[in-house]
Amino acid sequence: MLGLFTADKIVQELHQHPNASRIKKLMVYACENSWENDPNILNNYKLVDLIQKLRESHSTIEQLTATLNRQVQTLNRQSEYALVANIIISQLGQLYNEAEEVTQVVFIKPDNLVSTSNTSSRSLFEDIAKEIEGDTNAIRMKKLIVYVCKNSWENDQNILDKFSLSELIGEINQANPTIEELNAVFAKQVQTLNRKAEYGLLAKLIISKLEKLYRESGESTYIKSGKKAESNPSGESTPKQDIQPQPISQHNEVKQIYDPFELRLEVMNYTNPLRAKILVFSVIYHPFKGTGQDWTILRSETIDDLLGKLFSTCKTFPELESKLYTTAKRIANPDESNQAASAIARSFKPLYGNR
Numbered sequence: 001m002l003g004l005f006t007a008d009k010i011v012q013e014l015h016q017h018p019n020a021s022r023i024k025k026l027m028v029y030a031c032e033n034s035w036e037n038d039p040n041i042l043n044n045y046k047l048v049d050l051i052q053k054l055r056e057s058h059s060t061i062e063q064l065t066a067t068l069n070r071q072v073q074t075l076n077r078q079s080e081y082a083l084v085a086n087i088i089i090s091q092l093g094q095l096y097n098e099a100e101e102v103t104q105v106v107f108i109k110p111d112n113l114v115s116t117s118n119t120s121s122r123s124l125f126e127d128i129a130k131e132i133e134g135d136t137n138a139i140r141m142k143k144l145i146v147y148v149c150k151n152s153w154e155n156d157q158n159i160l161d162k163f164s165l166s167e168l169i170g171e172i173n174q175a176n177p178t179i180e181e182l183n184a185v186f187a188k189q190v191q192t193l194n195r196k197a198e199y200g201l202l203a204k205l206i207i208s209k210l211e212k213l214y215r216e217s218g219e220s221t222y223i224k225s226g227k228k229a230e231s232n233p234s235g236e237s238t239p240k241q242d243i244q245p246q247p248i249s250q251h252n253e254v255k256q257i258y259d260p261f262e263l264r265l266e267v268m269n270y271t272n273p274l275r276a277k278i279l280v281f282s283v284i285y286h287p288f289k290g291t292g293q294d295w296t297i298l299r300s301e302t303i304d305d306l307l308g309k310l311f312s313t314c315k316t317f318p319e320l321e322s323k324l325y326t327t328a329k330r331i332a333n334p335d336e337s338n339q340a341a342s343a344i345a346r347s348f349k350p351l352y353g354n355r
Helices: 004-016 020-032 047-057 061-072 078-100 115-133 138-150 157-161 165-175 179-190 196-217 260-268 273-284 292-300 303-313 317-328 334-352
Strands: none
Touching (some): 004 047, 020 047, 115 138, 115 196, 138 179, 165 179, 179 273, 196 260, 303 317
């Protein structure tokens, strides 16, 4: 049996971790030997049960490490999940310490597991860092990046110089595995500053440089076996052209000029970015069903693209509002989708003022 206090503490730590979703996926994979991306299925697993199963099936921390090591090496995003494995080992190591007075946790070393992948990632981080350092706004951009990473604003140049920009970029990428989360975290921090407009533009510039990380890696994780795991609904092999969007109005009546970054910030202030993206996808294409093909298309388009298409599609605000709320009722999590509809409509309303 697990120590209740220790188990509760571990559950809380893992649940609150920025990579909580990935942690749970890897734990399920280690327990069931089956990769799962469907959030509805993942929600059926309780962290405390997964922890207990892993502890009972691995009598030593070395055995647990070996299992996670083996599972990580079957995935296509090994560098990310090697770090996730370290988090799991670090937390579950407390159970072995408690039961057997084992004081040493043997961590998986990502560099040893995936040297090629990590070298590629580090090279990309360094390339982006050089781009930013060569910008005329490099100092202010670094301040904002430090703020996003450390949640502490720093003006002291001596302290700023101690931070490696490439490492900060890697940290941001790890903590925000999707482009929507990246946008949201920058939007959140910019809103706390007294020079929002200025730093909002800098955030937009930073994101434009970081976006290549998400284009390079994609969003899907699958088992490297020559074909995608059957349980993976987010495989990337389905051709995009099989699904066509619903016809978009060709009327040239949209006269308002808006800043996509400002519009995105406004939307992100009031709703979950992924939920907003799914809802707008559902209006533009068809009700999102979470199939591999749906995920492929969703990830191929930025939220700016989708919001722009939504604006082009709806000639009037009542039309936009009606489509959002009607669609929200037809897709999963209608309550959350309805909240997203409200947030998107609220953000778009000023753009229809002159119609």
